[in-house]
Amino acid sequence: MLSTNFVLLTAFAYVIVLFLLAFISDSMSRRGKDTLLRSPLIYTLSISVYCTSWTFYGAVGSAARNGLEFATIYLGPTLVFIGWWFLLRKLVRIGHEHRITSIADLISSRFGKSTTLAVLVTCIAVIGTTPYIALQLKAVTTSFEVVSNATQTGILGVTLGEDTRAGFWVAVAMAVFTILFGTRNLDANEHNPGVVAAIAFEALVKLLAIISVGLFVVFGIAGGIDQVFEYVPAETLLQHSDNFGTRWINLLFLSGIAIICLPRQFQITVVENSNEKHLRTASWAFPLYLFLMSLFVLPIAIVGLAVLPAGSNPDMFVLTLPMWADQEALALLAFIGGFSSATSMVIVASIALSVMISNHIVVPLALRLPWVQLDESGDIKQLLLISRRISIGLILLFGYLYFSFSARSDALASIGLIAFVGVAQFSPALIGGIFWRNAAARGAVAGLSVGFILWMYTLFLPSLAIDGGYLSSFVAHGPWGLKWLRPQALFGLEGLDPLTHATFWCLELNTIVFVVVSMWTKQSPLEKLQSALFVDVFRNKRHSGAQILQRRAATKDLFRLTQRILGPKETHKLFAELTGGTIALNDLPPPDPRFIDHVERRLTGNIGAATARALVSQVATGESISLDEIISLVDETQQVVEYSQRLEQQSNQLKLTAEKLRKANLKLQELDSQKDEFLSQVSHEVRTPMTSIRSFAEILQNTDELSPEQQQRFVKIIHEESLRLTRLLDEILEISRLEQSQLGINLQKIDPEPVIDRAIDSCRGLAQTSNVDLTSGHREQSLFVQSDGDRLHQVIINLITNAVKYNTSNDPVVRIESFIRDEHFEILISDNGPGISDADRVFDKFSRGRSEYPAGTVGTGLGLAISRQLIINMNGNLDLVDTDMNGAQFRITLPLAKH
Amino acid sequence: MVAETSGRAGLLLCMGALCLLPPIALVFDKPINVFGIPLVVLYVFGTWLTLIVLAKVLSDRFQDSDPPQAQ
Amino acid sequence: MTKHILIAEDEPYIVESLGFVLTHAGYTVSAVRDGQAVFSAVSEQLPALLILDLMLPNKNGFEVLKQLRSDSQLKYIPVMMLTAKGQEQDKNTAEQLGVDAFMTKPFSNREVVDCVHALVSLDSS
Incomplete structure (x- = not known):
């Protein structure tokens, strides 16, 4: 031995x-x-x-x-x-x-x-x-x-x-x-x-x-x-x-x-x-x-x-x-x-x-x-x-x-199977939870409680009974002698061995209570989300919860919280992973929902889901669950169809708002890129004359053997280009002002015909030096429009000047006409020049629409844009008319004034 | 392939449960000895071993086909 | 024989100033005013260097450069590009297309001449 x-x-x-x-x-x-x-x-x-x-x-x-x-x-x-x-x-x-x-x-x-x-x-x-x-x-x-x-x-x-x-x-x-x-x-x-x-x-x-x-x-x-x-x-x-x-x-x-x-x-x-x-x-x-x-x-x-x-x-x-x-x-x-x-x-x-x-x-x-x-x-x-x-x-x-x-005592001998029945109480919540979408927390709590209490009563308690003690008579006769409450023959269910009897009552009632309560309670959004993630764990992509929980948090708070749980080393590692190396907290952008989700998931592995969530919620705000995402997660099933019907109204409204926001955002983006484009163009337009100025200034400065004629010419170019710069800046300011408001326009009831005549007269000199035939065609009489005479004058001069300057025809003609059509007054300025090659962009800023122009006649590229903006501010329109003839025909349309 | 194999896994599970539960199991609960071993003992352990062998075969199938996503 | 430089630029005054400076530095200079014209000019006389503006009518500088670099005869012409836009992105595009030098307006004459010297001598050595 x-x-x-x-x-x-x-x-x-x-x-x-x-x-x-x-x-x-x-x-x-x-x-x-x-x-x-x-x-x-x-x-x-x-x-x-x-x-x-x-x-x-x-x-x-x-x-x-x-x-x-x-x-x-x-x-x-x-x-x-x-x-x-x-x-x-x-x-x-x-x-x-x-x-x-x-x-x-x-x-x-x-x-x-x-x-x-x-x-x-x-x-x-x-x-x-x-x-x-x-x-x-x-x-x-x-x-x-x-x-x-x-x-x-x-x-x-x-x-x-x-x-x-x-x-x-x-x-x-x-x-x-x-x-x-x-x-x-x-x-x-x-x-x-x-x-x-x-x-x-x-x-x-x-x-x-x-x-x-x-x-x-x-x-x-x-x-x-x-x-x-x-x-x-x-x-x-x-x-x-x-x-x-x-x-x-x-x-x-x-x-x-x-x-x-x-x-x-x-x-x-x-x-x-x-x-x-x-x-x-x-x-x-x-x-x-x-x-x-x-x-x-x-x-x-x-x-x-x-x-x-x-x-x-x-x-x-x-x-x-x-x-x-x-x-x-x-x-x-x-x-x-x-x-x-x-x-x-x-x-x-x-x-x-x-x-x-x-x-x-x-x-x-x-x-x-x-x-x-x-x-x-x-x-x-x-x-x-x-x-x-x-x-x-x-x-x-x-x-x-x-x-x-x-x-x-022999109390321990049977504890193995008793424990089995005890832990079996988890099974309805566990198995129901991962296969049944509607299983709800209250159902699980109720089911577990009922199952646990019954287990204590029908199995655990009797196992503690010692022969002759109070408990054994309790087990044999029931509390207060109530036979139907005997722990091993509950509600008179006899003939089964105690274990089967207990299993039957505990699990049966646990499951029934779990199912019934689940069916009668509404899941919270988070529960619904978790339910979808658990039940469809094979179908849903990893971490897809992140897009659903829209939370915000300060990086510093999140970092501190993580540090409390993981300690400094692990926390630095985690944040370095997530931010791609940087852990300078002050430089970090606020963490996105995915980031917060990742941190919570990591903490979950240490302290369990409930506690991790409670802690993260202390620092994260704005927890809202995106309904669309849940719906996409839990599609295909009947419950969701019903659920989504209830949500439809709400989500339609949301969609409308979202659509409006999207449009506004698009508009803003468009404006923003227009602004960028404009700035880049301004830069280009400014740099070009600057180049000549600088270059000729350097030539004047560094070249000794310049003839007086050359010196004269170079200074003249510098002067010309300086003027061009000034003009450019003035026009940029003007168009910005015009685009922002109608300031500078003085709308009055005026007769436009004398304005046209005045403009033609102003351009006579230019036309004569350029050998251009400036003629007046059909003209209206005695009418009134809402307009600003000086500004209208300016626009017409600009259009005539362009038509004269860029007319490279052998027999150049520029014709001005006016009509009343559809309650509107129209002024047409036509030429027989080479025409506009890019008609779509001719009114854009800095787009010089004419395909060819003689040296020394370079404009700022803003004239037409300003003209059009002026006419638009008069509630009219300036456009290019599509004609079969050669050349270009510009049309000013103005609303007639009420008599 | 996986769908097919998982279907077979389901079948194996159902067959196993059916064989180990009454009434099928009761058929073998007879006082007969085979090679000196009671039939019911042979039946329970035989079924058990068969299930294990079939589970092994199936698990190899899962391995050959698209494996379940690993961590 | 003096080296020939072709300038493709639509701003007449810039052509004039560049022409003056480069002639002074000992080159012969000719100019075209749009992108398409570059090809007829180089087919007449192969220049030692092409100074190419980015914003050209008919065919912009990038298109010209691309076409040059894909032509077996013309691909070795050194190209110096000029731009008034001054955007980093344009510089990258030009470098991808195989530009030899890139200059933002306004430039100093000294800079241009140095760069031209470097490109032309590099080509002949």
């Missing part, structure tokens, strides 16, 4: 190995050599944290009592994993996309980042898991006492349960381990390589242990597989138990849910998943692991029942059979196997719970307490770390206390 000290030493050595392994993996990972740690195989092995000591020892116990039933606990997860494509893949994808930190975070995030839900789920998870941890401590204690007990009672596997020290030290060791290796990274998307390596190693140890014991039992004790089933208990076990009954269905269902909803499973499968592709391997490899774990359970149970003395504890057969056969080494291996199952569960469960407690309870609470100051850089990060470490300690302490108080 093994001595107590030797067993203790072995267990201690095993724990040392775990620490070393975790340490090495951690440092390897930090040096980037973690390809092995990130392999699908390690991922699969770490999922086997599902197999706790409750399954390591308890599966055989269950088989010894109920035959094949134990297999359901592994068949349920098998089905879920081979169907990974439908549920697990979606969960993992959502986990990555939304940087989910725990199951509480996922449910809260889906239902509009609800803090209530996060707290509720965390509480249920803690209440459901603590006894489960206690169960592991009990298993370790019991197995320790059994394996190190030299007396005959050891073989029986029955202990007094008085010595809880082993349990205590295991709790301490695991707390230290988890604090050391499980709180390395706060970010959900960065993993705990040390923990994962240790868990994977433990998976191998427990598999090796159970297979070794199994092989020994089948071939060493029974003498072959067929011999096993020759033993008497085999027939009894297999034929007289209720295979494939309601309990079978129920357990299959429950275990399938548990593999997703157990906080530790969610942690390992979803949160610690580093690559979605790993699921593909796990889809068959994890069921294979479960298959191998279960293969020898039935033989061990049958042989144990057959060969061990009556009254032996079937839960310890894995340990007591090798002891019975005096196989000390094998017994020790079995003990270590059970020990490893217990420790891996404790480690992962406490990590999962500590994340939930710190993210969903401690930080939100600390932020609300006025006397907690968390304004300094990295404060929240520190708080998170400390609260996570304390939580781990407390969880294990509570687990230990629970265990030591209930060590002598």
Whole structure:
């Protein structure tokens, strides 16, 4: 028989190995050599944290009592994993996309980042898991006492349960381990390589242990597989138990849910998943692991029942059979196997719970307490770390206390399945949340609450009952003797075993309440958005939430906030990534919604969705959700059609406003580019005469042998070009003034004919020197127009001068006519010159429409533009008439004045 | 290709669930021994192993075809 | 034999001043007033340098430059471009099209002469 000290030493050595392994993996990972740690195989092995000591020892116990039933606990997860494509893949994808930190975070995030839900789920998870941890401590204690007990009672596997020290030290060791290796990274998307390596190693140890014991039992004790089933208990076990009954269905269902909803499973499968592709391997490899774990359970149970003395504890057969056969080494291996199952569960469960407690309870609470100051850089990060470490300690302490108080009762024996039912309460909200768009936060809260209360009442409470105590009579007769309220026969539902009874009531009512309340409540916009992002996670593009949440924030505030949570180093890195290198805060433009979304997402990975949102909302303002974007996200479905109909009116109005704004904006842009074009043209027009002036001035300055004639000419050119510049500037000022207002126009009722005559007279001299025939054609008489005589005079002179100057015909003629047409007065000025080559642009500023013009006659290019603006300011029009004849014909149209 | 494979994955899941639940499973719950092993034990573990093998085949199919988007 | 320089510019006074300065510096100079005319001028006499204004009637400076550079006979004529617009973008366009020098109006005569010397001697060496 093994001595107590030797067993203790072995267990201690095993724990040392775990620490070393975790340490090495951690440092390897930090040096980037973690390809092995990130392999699908390690991922699969770490999922086997599902197999706790409750399954390591308890599966055989269950088989010894109920035959094949134990297999359901592994068949349920098998089905879920081979169907990974439908549920697990979606969960993992959502986990990555939304940087989910725990199951509480996922449910809260889906239902509009609800803090209530996060707290509720965390509480249920803690209440459901603590006894489960206690169960592991009990298993370790019991197995320790059994394996190190030299007396005959050891073989029986029955202990007094008085010595809880082993349990205590295991709790301490695991707390230290988890604090050391499980709180390395706060970010959900960065993993705990040390923990994962240790868990994977433990998976191998427990598999090796159970297979070794199994092989020994089948071939060493029974003498072959067929011999096993020759033993008497085999027939009894297999034929007289209720295979494939309601309990079978129920357990299959429950275990399938548990593999997703157990906080530790969610942690390992979803949160610690580093690559979605790993699921593909796990889809068959994890069921294979479960298959191998279960293969020898039935033989061990049958042989144990057959060969061990009556009254032996079937839960310890894995340990007591090798002891019975005096196989000390094998017994020790079995003990270590059970020990490893217990420790891996404790480690992962406490990590999962500590994340939930710190993210969903401690930080939100600390932020609300006025006397907690968390304004300094990295404060929240520190708080998170400390609260996570304390939580781990407390969880294990509570687990230990629970265990030591209930060590002598059988309360723990059934806690495994009770916890399954407890966490199964998450399933309606979880599964409904990712597949059903209308699932609403209130529905989830109501459903969860109802399910949880019923679970406490029908399952948890009775499990605490001790024979003869108050609780046991409460369970037997109901409160105040009300039979229909008996916890295990609620509303008179009898004939089911307590577990099936409880599962039925809890999940049934949970689901009904969840669905009904969801249907009757309206989702908040954020909830609707999250719902669309979760349900259609494969359809929607990554980060598409950013375009929907239109928020603004000051970069400085956002930076400070991020620094409080991530600390200075990480924050600088994040902002440098986002801004493309610059982190000079004062120079940064205000962050766009996408930027804010990115920051919130990053914080979510550290502190959970609800808290991250609450914090970001403190610095970000103007959170409005763009309805169009939501609609495009959630198209195709009937609900949305209805929803959009209700919104149609509102959105039509919005569209109208948007259209107006768009037009105004276009107009502004057009004006702006016109202004730019104008400035560039002005620059060009100014530079041209400046070039001649400068050039000739330099020639005059630097050339010695200039003839007086040359000097004369160059000075004359400089003078001419200076005048041209002055004229240009005057005209620019004038046209700007004209374009801005009608100032400078003095509208009066005048007779235009004398004005025309005056203009013709003014141009006679020019016409004569240019040998141009200036004639007057058809003219109207006695009429009045609304106009400004001087300005009209100016325009007509400008048009005649142009017609004269650019007329290169051999027999040049310029003709002026006037008509009354359609209540308008028209003045036509025609020439027989070369015509206008670019008729569309002739009135544009600086466009010199004439294709050819003689030297020395260069205009500013503004004359026509000014003329037209003047006539327009008189409510008339100046345009170019399209005629069949050669030359150009300009037309001034003016409104007739009322008599 | 993926649609086809995911259809088969769905079929595998349904078949697995059907086989492990009554009434189909009840058919095999008979006091018969095959090679010295009770039929019901052979049936449950046999179905289980078959499911694992088929899941492996399917997962290779997913790998060959367009793989699910990785992180 | 003196080197011949062709000026394509529609502002007569600028042609006159450039002509004076370059003649003084020892070149022979001729001028055209629109873009299209450049091609008939260069086919008559291949110039040692073309001074090309950007804003030309009929064919603007860019179009002229592009056509020159795609002609196997004419592509080696050094081109100095003048512009009064002074926009960075125009300079980039000109450089992409393979201009040899780019000058913004108003320029100093010294600058022009230095640049012309450099381009012409570079070509002959």
